[in-house]
Amino acid sequence: MVTGVTRNCRVGVDIGGTFTDIALDLDGVLHSLKLLTDYAAPERAILEGIERVAAMAGIAVSDIGLVIHGTTLATNALIERRGAKTAFVTTEGFRDVLEMRTENRFEQYDLDIVLPPALIARADRFTVRERMNAAGAVLLPLETASLAAAIEAVSAGGYDSVAIGFLHAYANGAHEVAARAAILERLPDISVSISSEVSPQMREFERFNTVCANAYVKPAIQSYLDRLTVALKGIGVEGPVFMIHSGGGIISVETAAEFPVRLVESGPAGGAIFAADIARRHGLDAVLSFDMGGTTAKICLIEKHEPKTAKTFEVARTWRFRKGSGMPISIPVVEMVEIGAGGGSIASVDGMRQIRVGPHSAGSEPGPACYRRGGTRPTVTDADLILGKLDPDNFAGGAIPLSVPLGRAAIEAAIGAVLGLDADAAAYGICEMVDENMANAGRVHAVESGKAIADFTMITFGGAGPLHAARLCEKMGISTFLVPPGAGVGSAIGFLRAPFxxxxxxxxxxxxxxxxxxxxxxxxxxxxxxxxxxxxxxxxxxxxxxxxxxxxxxxxxxxxxxxxxxxxxxxxxxxxxxxxxxxxxxxxxxxxxxxxxxxxxxxxxxxxxSPLPPVARVPAIAEGAVVAPTGRRRLFEAAAGAYRDAGIVARGTLSPGDVVEGPAVIVERETSTVLTSAFRAVVQRDGCLRVTRS
Structure with missing residues (x-):
């Protein structure tokens, strides 16, 4: 182990719904690994991962100069409604804005439409007499008596957190600031968020919902970040810790703790940054970023090396692809479409005898049936295993041995027995359904942006992305996709390339x-x-x-x-x-x-x-010899509807210019790239796999 030498060492950590990804950059050399996410104490997987990856790099943990972290904890708390007991204090007459929403109907002709429930129940909302106009002028001064009554109600209710959202506070937040001061004077230990700081934007429903979301997750995120920073110092990491936010930049832990709603899309934002960096290096002006992990799949359009951005987005949509069916969050964000289609997404049969996949996920506990951790419901990973996309003995570098019999039994029981299919046919149906869902999401996202999806080059990453990329390209008419080095932990690598x-x-x-x-x-x-x-x-x-x-x-x-x-x-x-x-x-x-x-x-x-560092354009490379596979296994090809004899090639043995002809599986520790018969891969000078259709 090399110690006592000044090294440029940074670590990116991404907590996902299934895996926690660790990427360590030591003087430009990447070391990475994946661990199952620990739901009870997410920081435990981070500590273990950092110690293990430092050992892989041959350095001491104390040599790590910087940790950049992204997490889905805020997102999961909002989706699963596992936040703090929160009160909402608002202008008199506007108590029901959270339920009235904008009165837009996301499904216009459904008479039984059910809107997502308000994040904070009506009984937990309190009003105060005050009023600003749209220009920020005071129409009605803040009434101390009604504010005092609201504060007493908050005190009696035993709330952990308070959100304050007054009408037109985006134009003048003085009343919100005064209300916060009064609450903290009476209840100094309570957490308070005000809309004029969290989201100073017009449209009261979106602003109110955003400040409520911030207050709802703030105590848990603050506690988690406090534990994490202390625990990192406990194992010897003395360098600072920063967070990646939803807009794709890096902020301090203190800012993240104060405005945790800005972390809601932090992990996916890192993936978009990773893809944008690869696009810069390869001179690609039109890129479709495809990130498929254990719980969700994320698709983002990147044009001229910049991810598409927006100032609002929705989480926890109750209807797939339906704008207005989710919880609006009014903050700057990397714009993408996110669907419940990951390796751990659970497959089922609906009332019309059709296979459905997601949005529920087996996560890391208990995980897919094939993980041998007690899971019994079939998932996409179980289907991928049966169809030959995964090696049961070398999944996650051999850290998680997979059981084909358990995966097969789960699919036969929940899908095959219901539809009268054998396990192979049922697994084929699961994979086709999830691939079609993702392809449809990509088409919709491109059409909404006025783009033709076939004109884009796909950059794929995440543990499951390269497994499904070839089939998605077939469905969307895309002719080329890239699989960068370290694709299995792409978002964590993206954190290391993000600007402050x-x-x-x-x-x-x-x-x-x-x-x-x-x-x-x-x-x-x-x-x-x-x-x-x-x-x-x-x-x-x-x-x-x-x-x-x-x-x-x-x-x-x-x-x-x-x-x-x-x-x-x-x-x-x-x-x-x-x-x-x-x-x-x-x-x-x-x-x-x-x-x-x-x-x-x-x-x-x-x-x-901060300015982005200059990158050298990756020069074109002449194709070399076709690499002979080191092994073979049966791989199901959906386009042909049959198994093929596929070659197995270890990515670590490939050199620039090497060619791999499909059908083949290019294996590495964190993921595998599946090439169907129509595709061939050429290794680029930077180690990327450039995969094209014949």
């Missing part, structure tokens, strides 16, 4: 016909100072990169579009420039601009991040 970054967002209406230059400059300056304040600790690599965006619409429209804003302060010439940028963006979205209508700005975004 934070996005400040505001809602403030500015009509271009009466543009307030001084007010706009004050707003932008305050937002820039806020964003820089959150990332100041990570800007050692150089001057920050500032990206400014306006969200604009024609006056009277109900929604807005993003419009990139140039550098520098606003001046007398800014109105014409902003109008031109908006009309250009509007024409790009909708075909043409509309003449004569007044234009207004309704939202503002300032993103500050």
């Amino acid at each position: 970054g934070y996005e400040s967002v505001r809602s403030a209406v500015f009509a271009l016909s009466a543009f307030d230059i001084a007010g706009a400059n004050r707003l932008i300056a305050a937002m820039e100072a806020e964003a820089l304040g959150f990332v100041a600790g990570g800007l050692n690599a150089g001057a920050p990169v500032i990206e400014r965006t306006l969200f604009m619409r024609y006056a009277g429209q109900g929604w807005d579009i993003p419009v990139p804003l140039g550098d520098g302060p606003f001046d007398d010439g800014s109105v014409g420039d902003i109008a031109g940028r908006f009309e250009e963006a509007y024409a790009r979205f909708f075909g043409r601009a509309i003449e004569g209508l007044p234009i207004e700005i309704v939202g503002w975004s300032v993103k500050a991040r």
